[in-house]
Amino acid sequence: MQDFNLGIGQAADAVVNYVLDHFMPALDIVSAVIGFVTGGIQSALTALPAVVVIALIALLALWRVSWKFALFAVASLFLIMGMGLWDRMMETLSLVLAATVVAIVIGVPLGIAMARSNAVQLVVRPVLDLMQTMPAFVYLIPAAMFFGLGAVPGTIATVIFSMPPVVRLTNLGIRQVHSEFIEAGQAFGCTPAQLLVKVQIPNALPSIMAGINQTIMLSLSMVVIASMIGAGGLGNTVLTGIQRLDVGTGFEGGLAVVILAVLLDRLTQSFGQKQAAGFSLRQLFGRPAAAPAAETKAGPNVQPATHG
Amino acid sequence: MEAQTTTTGVGAVEPEVKIALRNVFKVFGSNPEAAVKMVHEGRSKDEIHAQTGCTVGVNNATFDIHAGEIFVIMGLSGSGKSTLLRLINRLIEPTAGEILVNGQDVTKMSKAELTELRRRDMSMVFQSFALLPNRTVLENAAFGLEVAGVAEAERREKAMAALQGVGLAAYADSRPDQLSGGMKQRVGLARALASEPSVLLMDEAFSALDPLIRTEMQDELLRLQSEQSRTIVFVSHDLDEAMRIGDRIAIMQHGVVVQVGTPDEIVMNPANDYVRSFFRNVDVSQVFRAGDIARETQVTLIERKGQAVASALERMRRHDRDVAIVVGRDKKYHGMVSSDSLASAARSGDADPYHRAFLKDVRPIAAWETLSDVMGRVAQSPFPVPVVDDTNRYLGSISKSTLLMSLDRSGN
Numbered sequence: 001m002q003d004f005n006l007g008i009g010q011a012a013d014a015v016v017n018y019v020l021d022h023f024m025p026a027l028d029i030v031s032a033v034i035g036f037v038t039g040g041i042q043s044a045l046t047a048l049p050a051v052v053v054i055a056l057i058a059l060l061a062l063w064r065v066s067w068k069f070a071l072f073a074v075a076s077l078f079l080i081m082g083m084g085l086w087d088r089m090m091e092t093l094s095l096v097l098a099a100t101v102v103a104i105v106i107g108v109p110l111g112i113a114m115a116r117s118n119a120v121q122l123v124v125r126p127v128l129d130l131m132q133t134m135p136a137f138v139y140l141i142p143a144a145m146f147f148g149l150g151a152v153p154g155t156i157a158t159v160i161f162s163m164p165p166v167v168r169l170t171n172l173g174i175r176q177v178h179s180e181f182i183e184a185g186q187a188f189g190c191t192p193a194q195l196l197v198k199v200q201i202p203n204a205l206p207s208i209m210a211g212i213n214q215t216i217m218l219s220l221s222m223v224v225i226a227s228m229i230g231a232g233g234l235g236n237t238v239l240t241g242i243q244r245l246d247v248g249t250g251f252e253g254g255l256a257v258v259i260l261a262v263l264l265d266r267l268t269q270s271f272g273q274k275q276a277a278g279f280s281l282r283q284l285f286g287r288p289a290a291a292p293a294a295e296t297k298a299g300p301n302v303q304p305a306t307h308g
Numbered sequence: 309m310e311a312q313t314t315t316t317g318v319g320a321v322e323p324e325v326k327i328a329l330r331n332v333f334k335v336f337g338s339n340p341e342a343a344v345k346m347v348h349e350g351r352s353k354d355e356i357h358a359q360t361g362c363t364v365g366v367n368n369a370t371f372d373i374h375a376g377e378i379f380v381i382m383g384l385s386g387s388g389k390s391t392l393l394r395l396i397n398r399l400i401e402p403t404a405g406e407i408l409v410n411g412q413d414v415t416k417m418s419k420a421e422l423t424e425l426r427r428r429d430m431s432m433v434f435q436s437f438a439l440l441p442n443r444t445v446l447e448n449a450a451f452g453l454e455v456a457g458v459a460e461a462e463r464r465e466k467a468m469a470a471l472q473g474v475g476l477a478a479y480a481d482s483r484p485d486q487l488s489g490g491m492k493q494r495v496g497l498a499r500a501l502a503s504e505p506s507v508l509l510m511d512e513a514f515s516a517l518d519p520l521i522r523t524e525m526q527d528e529l530l531r532l533q534s535e536q537s538r539t540i541v542f543v544s545h546d547l548d549e550a551m552r553i554g555d556r557i558a559i560m561q562h563g564v565v566v567q568v569g570t571p572d573e574i575v576m577n578p579a580n581d582y583v584r585s586f587f588r589n590v591d592v593s594q595v596f597r598a599g600d601i602a603r604e605t606q607v608t609l610i611e612r613k614g615q616a617v618a619s620a621l622e623r624m625r626r627h628d629r630d631v632a633i634v635v636g637r638d639k640k641y642h643g644m645v646s647s648d649s650l651a652s653a654a655r656s657g658d659a660d661p662y663h664r665a666f667l668k669d670v671r672p673i674a675a676w677e678t679l680s681d682v683m684g685r686v687a688q689s690p691f692p693v694p695v696v697d698d699t700n701r702y703l704g705s706i707s708k709s710t711l712l713m714s715l716d717r718s719g720n
Contacts, residue, residue, distance in 0.1 A: 190455050
């Protein structure tokens with residue numbers, strides 16, 4: 001029994017109910033858009049024969065990373081096929097890609113807005129903290145209430161959880177662009193829009209790519225949870241394993257998730273780097289994480305001494 | 309407020325004013341009005357900072373920059389020189405005052421007018437080059453034109469021409485990080501010149517370079533300037549650099565422009581101890597020219613027809629001089645005689661005793677030669693060495709002691 005209760009729980013209930021009563025058309029539009037993205041990616045990926053997908057990924061790995069990594073990619077993808085999880089994996093991949101696309105479309109502009117205005121940063125920051133730390137199950141339920149079961153609420157829940165890094169790192173990357181680059185842009189007559197497109201974004205790109213990489217990783221870690229509301233994919237396999245106490249099935253699903261994570265991580269990281277490292281004898285797993293701090297060394301080698 | 313000596317160039321004709329600063333202030337902080345008021349009341353920078361929390365970056369700057377000159381703004385770090393430079397193209401907003409470029413007040417320009425000015429007529433070179441790393445050398449050189457909306461083919465052509473001008477056409481497709489510091493700054497220069505601006509702002513442009521490369525770049529700048537005369541405002545903390553390339557120099561201290569003048573004017577009449585202190589480490593022999601230190605302390609003999617040698621010898625004896633300078637009535641230098649050579653010429657009964665008496669190995673020094681050029685000759689000569697101007701007119705002479713006294717100026 002409680003004597004003192006602020007009634008925050010009731011308030012949240014009321015908000016959810018109010019949204020359900022009054023904003024259904026808007027939610028339907030959101031649902032349709034995200035359904036289109038997820039569905040499109042999914043049908044495109046599943047339409048391709050497995051061998052073609054493996055060949056494409058191998059070529060990408062060869063171009064961007066190294067022949068060793070390409071070899072690893074081919075072997076691991078055949079392993080997934082061997083476990084009979086190919087279709088599940090493609091579902092998961094399409095969910096991850098859809099969530100990433102949505103996260104980038106919303107997150108990069110939001111990050112740019114944060115970088116340009118301290119007021120926006122002040123407002124958005126706590127929201128990002130909330131998105132990252134609020135237990136996923138808490139918003140999984142309203143997501144299912146708003147959007148029903150299936151891939152759409154799965155994507156939305158995944159976006160909520162995985163978007164913060166790309167927003168944060170876009171903001172950080174743009175704020176960290178060396179002030180002399182900004183001055184140079186302005187001194188040569190850039191408008192604010194030109195400054196953004198020609199100076200700030202290109203120089204913030206390594207940091208933005210690191211954010212996208214993190215977003216992909218987080219959305220992969222969300223797929224198991226999202227499968228609880230019918231998002232499908234490898235999460236289902238893991239979930240089945242858990243529910244039936246079938247360790248073997250659960251392990252297979254988990255292993256496939258890990259393989260997908262490694263492939264996506266190395267491939268997306270390679271796009272954050274200056275040049276493709278393909279064909280180099282770089283150690284397969286020995287690559288340093290694409291931390292923003294490591295990227296800033298691409299800036300001018302002389303510090304802006306003494307602006308007298 | 310400290311005295312501001314504004315001096316026009318050497319010529320008698322008033323030069324065309326390109327950029328005029330009138331009572332320009334820059335105050336950093338939240339309460340600039342109060343700070344400017346305190347400046348007018350004559351309070352010090354420290355007092356103002358203590359009371360308002362504001363820092364006075366530029367304090368009441370008023371001077372003219374002439375068309376086609378290299379105008380150096382010099383001062384120690386923190387003196388406000390880079391801030392002053394950035395006020396001219398409004399990378400930093402001035403707090404008060406007028407900045408007239410071609411008679412137009414930059415401080416009152418709209419955003420669009422300012423953008424237009426920066427695109428067409430005023431560009432900048434940075435200390436740390438600020439080349440965009442994601443672009444090739446050519447794309448960097450074309451940056452200003454690209455921003456201004458110049459068509460692809462035309463901007464490639466102009467950027468290529470600018471790269472050719474600095475000798476880097478072969479590196480057009482390289483990335484900035486593949487170039488050395490000197491080459492990077494050449495690209496920076498090409499980028500600034502590609503849009504053919506009439507004003508070039510250079511912020512410590514050569515300070516990050518090795519001394520040898522720095523000299524090379526200074527020469528490059530002077531060569532470019534001789535080909536196509538622009539108004540260059542050059543910020544430097546290096547007096548040698550300022551003296552070397554500057555037509556005129558403004559010296560800043562704590563945000564105040566304490567002196568404006570030609571290098572010679574500043575060296576000879578420093579406005580205060582701060583300005584004087586700059587010369588402690590300066591090689592005066594590079595700054596002073598023979599004409600600056602030549603003194604008319606020698607006996608001059610005016611050559612006339614049928615002149616007796618006796619009176620000349622008498623004058624030399626009276627002034628206790630071993631040698632005398634022989635000049636024409638128009639003060640043109642004819643030669644130098646010693647009392648011995650003149651006496652023996654007179655004894656031989658020559659009709660033209662002076663010419664016979666001229667000391668053979670005395671060659672006059674041209675007024676424009678620097679002290680470092682003439683040091684050896686003055687040291688080797690047993691007598692003071694005469695100095696003449698371009699028209700061979702006698703200006704005075706330099707003795708060993710005059711030379712030493714002049715060089716000693718660096719020490720006080």
